[in-house]
Amino acid sequence: MKVLVFGHSGQVATELRALDSDNIQITALARADADLTDPAACAAAINAHAPDAVINAAAYTAVDKAESDAETAQIINTDAPDAMAQACAARDIPFVSISTDYVFSGAGNTPWAPADPTDPQSVYGRTKRDGEVAIVKTGGRYAVLRSSWVVSAHGNNFVKTMLRLGAEREALTIVADQIGGPTGAAEISQACIKIAKTLVFEPEKSGIYHFSGAPDMSWADFARVIFDAANIPCAVTDIPSSNYPTPAKRPLNSRMDCSVTEAAFGISRPDWRVSLTHILTQLDFPKD
Template identity: 65%
Template sequence: MILVFGKTGQVARELAVHSDVTCLDRGAADLADPAACAAAIRAQSPSAVINAAAFTAVDAAEEREAEATVINGAAPGAMAQECATLGVPFVQISTDYVFDGSGDTPWQPGDVTGPLGAYGRSKLAGEQAVAEAGGTYAILRTSWVVSAHGNNFVKTMLRLGAERDALTVVADQIGGPTPARDIAAACLKMVKTLASEPDKRGIYHFAGAPDVSWAEFARAIMAQGGRDCTITDIPSSDYPTPAARPANSRLECSSFETAFDMKRPDWRDGLAAILKDLGEA
């Protein structure tokens, strides 16, 4: 049995459909209590653990950094330590926000990190705690997660596109939209591979292709979703937010593809599947 922390998030909901997966909600294991997370692993005796839960409110993290750091930093560290003790693989989902977003070259897993805000710092703390636990672990950095579940860019654009005939969308942030269903498949492949090949532990990148701007992504959503809504490009400076967003969220994914024999997903196919799930196709 594979134990998953998280039940209502985008990736957790995609993991939950698999028969060999047990998902824990906040009532069963609150990430604000790292010791309770470790205890939940001991009680379940899983074959592997995936952490798909996190404090993901990027702007709110600026005001609640201590809380975010416990949930995104200390809790994954406690999970990884327990998995190391039990000798089972652990996969932690992380983010492009651990980088400063400079330049236009895709980020390599070994590149120097430099978070711009509290959310990125909290997720980087989690990466460091997981690595320090010393077990069989993998950290999967991803970006721009979308699905038919919860709140995300695809669902927001579909809603606004139905209400308005024109929108302005940021065009100077570039990254790879990544369907949650593909992230779930990647996590499952990782824990199963690590069980027999623990030498593949480490940090990996996994994001949808091709890389696009938010504005380009929005135009694709409108086109596939049948929305007659014009998208106008704007710079990030025209859409200020409490937390700075990285301009360059491109992730170099070749080491993941080689280690786990999975290609980067084409987000256009993923978008079509999301629209079908939403009854929009």
């Protein structure tokens, strides 16, 4: 199976490249190969490579910067996936695109189901939601996979930030009123491949799905687990989001109901504590 991946050095794209094998041939496109600010070029890349499936693991993910750069975020998060989905629909091949919990309002404490009404509170969330809508409208073989709190040994993410700050400081204040499920990029990549393979033979399973790690917890509690696992003696003090203002509003409730994903593809929520162990091993933690 030949899989074309948009994205090359991002967290999920890096893990997808690691899955390259005789059975799954991964071709990952960097910006020089397919610029997401040029949607037509993205569609052309699909036609040129003639893959069996396409995974969009690239996005405008600078959440705060998007507030002042909405036009670029719109092109990358909405227009480019739209062009990709149309090209895949024309070739009748599966298209899997990664989305986010930011498409929801973040209100309440009930896990969000795929069919729940979206209500993004940021430019990033809005452009990702608009991308989802565009993908659905193409009517092809598709899966929008919403995830949350992505972590890995690559790129920029909460685990790596905590390891760096924890080594530099004796104490940190961390937001404790945002609740969600940390999700390993490796597990997301594996889920994307399984979903793409399924859609080859079962196009009727096209739809929007959720995939996040378990159990749900706050950023502050996640930091405590990271420090404990890495043997870093850094104390954590809980603070509300209001004490840490950012240009883009973060969802307080990022809990995700992943039962539809498990029913359709047999993919259960991964235990992020296992993912964290693998990440720390890759990063050579705990240090001697």
